[in-house]
Amino acid sequence: MCVINVPILIQTNNTTNISTYYTCLPQHRTSGYGNRSIWIISLVDEVECFRLCFRRNWHNGIVGWGLKPNGSSFDVVGRNALNDELKLAKFVNNVVTNNHNWHGYPADYRNNPQDRPMTWILLLWRNNNIITKTHMRRIKKGQECRL
Numbered sequence: 001m002c003v004i005n006v007p008i009l010i011q012t013n014n015t016t017n018i019s020t021y022y023t024c025l026p027q028h029r030t031s032g033y034g035n036r037s038i039w040i041i042s043l044v045d046e047v048e049c050f051r052l053c054f055r056r057n058w059h060n061g062i063v064g065w066g067l068k069p070n071g072s073s074f075d076v077v078g079r080n081a082l083n084d085e086l087k088l089a090k091f092v093n094n095v096v097t098n099n100h101n102w103h104g105y106p107a108d109y110r111n112n113p114q115d116r117p118m119t120w121i122l123l124l125w126r127n128n129n130i131i132t133k134t135h136m137r138r139i140k141k142g143q144e145c146r147l
Helices: 043-055 121-125 133-141
Strands: 004-012 015-024 063-066 088-093 101-107
Touching: 015 043, 043 063, 043 101, 063 101, 101 133, 121 133
Parallel strands: 015 101
Antiparallel strands: 004 015, 063 088, 088 101
């Protein structure tokens, strides 16, 4: 599988500009790359999850977070090396090489503290009724919760 770069179009003041690119990486699409989590959603859904992160400002310019809403719950976006279901996505800006090129992967917040969304993201989701207070507390502590 090859690397796919997708321009992300952002609309402001009735004009559309390409302000960033999203790269779909093969190491998060198939097993065999160590203990990496892998996407189980389509490439189209992966990119749409990133677009939602950008549209809703669920990022700080360096790291972003995504969910795949499905009614009042969220779809599974990936699996970890233990085959556990993952519903959060983490997106990272490749600031060292190009500050307009992002990539992402299913976030394993239970096993990897670096995959836990920052408190301000959890508060944003909570204040917008995206997650509950219990979800917020459990994600922050790396505990299982039913999103």
